[in-house]
Amino acid sequence: MTNEWLPLPGTPVEELDTPAIVIDLDVAEENIRRMQAFANENGISVRPHTKTNKSPYWAWKQLNAGAIGICCAKVAEAEEMAAAGVPEILIPNQVVTPRKISRLMSVAATTKTIVAVDSEANVANLSRAAVGAGVELGILIEVNVGMDRCGVEAEDAPALAKAIVSAPGLRFDGLMGYEGHTVAARDFEERKTEALRAMGKLLGAADSVRKAGIPVNIVSAAGSGTYNITGKLDGITEIQPGSYIFMDGDYLEVFNDFDAAMTLMATVISRTGNRAILDCGLKSISIDRGLPYVVGLEGAEVSKPSEEHLKLILSGEATKLKVGDKVHLRAMHGDTTINMHDQYFCVRNGKLETVARIAGRGKFR
Numbered sequence: 001m002t003n004e005w006l007p008l009p010g011t012p013v014e015e016l017d018t019p020a021i022v023i024d025l026d027v028a029e030e031n032i033r034r035m036q037a038f039a040n041e042n043g044i045s046v047r048p049h050t051k052t053n054k055s056p057y058w059a060w061k062q063l064n065a066g067a068i069g070i071c072c073a074k075v076a077e078a079e080e081m082a083a084a085g086v087p088e089i090l091i092p093n094q095v096v097t098p099r100k101i102s103r104l105m106s107v108a109a110t111t112k113t114i115v116a117v118d119s120e121a122n123v124a125n126l127s128r129a130a131v132g133a134g135v136e137l138g139i140l141i142e143v144n145v146g147m148d149r150c151g152v153e154a155e156d157a158p159a160l161a162k163a164i165v166s167a168p169g170l171r172f173d174g175l176m177g178y179e180g181h182t183v184a185a186r187d188f189e190e191r192k193t194e195a196l197r198a199m200g201k202l203l204g205a206a207d208s209v210r211k212a213g214i215p216v217n218i219v220s221a222a223g224s225g226t227y228n229i230t231g232k233l234d235g236i237t238e239i240q241p242g243s244y245i246f247m248d249g250d251y252l253e254v255f256n257d258f259d260a261a262m263t264l265m266a267t268v269i270s271r272t273g274n275r276a277i278l279d280c281g282l283k284s285i286s287i288d289r290g291l292p293y294v295v296g297l298e299g300a301e302v303s304k305p306s307e308e309h310l311k312l313i314l315s316g317e318a319t320k321l322k323v324g325d326k327v328h329l330r331a332m333h334g335d336t337t338i339n340m341h342d343q344y345f346c347v348r349n350g351k352l353e354t355v356a357r358i359a360g361r362g363k364f365r
């Protein structure tokens with residue numbers, strides 16, 4: 001039972017209750033189409049990272065456009081996607097505790113599942129669990145390509161590949177490396193230089209695994225900012241972009257290959273002097289990559305929000321704002337803002353088309 005009232009299709013956007021994540025469907029669908037067109041032209045696959053959209057609604061739009069599967073950061077996200085019938089899931093992340101490994105096996109029992117590893121101990125535990133559950137689990141070796149997060153060093157990949165190949169219940173699929181330290185470099189040439197350096201490590205590791213006599217089917221990499229650098233390299237078989245689907249304020253400073261599809265719509269609840277107070281705050285819009293900004297209205301300067309309030313300092317056109325007016329904000333970081341909401345309000349030509357559930361919000365276990 002829920003006491004939540006949801007608006008009907010056709011409701012004008014300004015009548016939606018706030019704070020609300022509003023998605024311009026035409027723009028988001030065009031972003032999906034553009035990424036897939038790039039991949040088709042360059043003979044690679046797209047496996048979008050759904051840590052951004054966290055929703056089967058969008059995953060299915062990406063799959064229907066031609067994606068070969070999706071990525072999920074966490075087992076709990078994968079559980080939501082598997083329940084929605086998504087046919088293939090890569091967790092480009094390490095799953096190490098017994099409880100999570102057991103849940104991963106349940107996902108693998110219903111859905112083709114691949115997971116990243118960077119240690120022999122993890123390989124042994126996954127193998128034991130896969131045999132026990134009677135499933136075959138795909139494995140990618142994660143290579144540290146310079147981000148210094150997870151991943152083995154490139155020279156250690158062949159030894160780990162041998163351990164995987166001889167582990168029952170596991171299928172060695174290939175390698176992955178995420179050049180996350182390069183994806184948001186503002187200058188394209190700098191992004192390219194750093195991404196190519198990173199991908200040299202991944203492709204070198206893939207070659208040394210092949211030289212050890214082990215076939216490599218998948219070499220997976222890239223975020224939105226490097227899709228057209230990494231995605232053009234011989235040897236890379238697929239890209240894992242996530243943010244391109246909605247393009248947050250931070251990514252809009254990196255490039256304009258994709259357009260902004262998402263705003264956080266809020267309502268003016270108080271208006272005094274040069275001040276307007278909105279009904280959104282830290283519980284509905286993130287500030288980890290900087291303060292949001294107002295879209296489509298000149299002269300409204302955003303101050304640091306508190307939990308449920310956000311203050312605008314007004315000048316010029318913005319002084320016309322009155323109580324009850326709607327204001328659209330662009331979050332600098334989409335993923336962390338989306339994670340705070342239950343629904344997308346998906347709009348076309350200013351009218352609500354559908355409300356899509358953010359099934360993966362808060363699914364960080």
Ligand SMILES: Cc1ncc(COP(=O)(O)O)c(C=O)c1O
Nearest residue numbers: 049092178223224240241242243
């Ligand atoms: C492993 C991995 N792949 C792909 C991505 C997608 O990156 P982006 O949001 O830049 O498209 C991320 C983002 O954190 C990631 O961690």
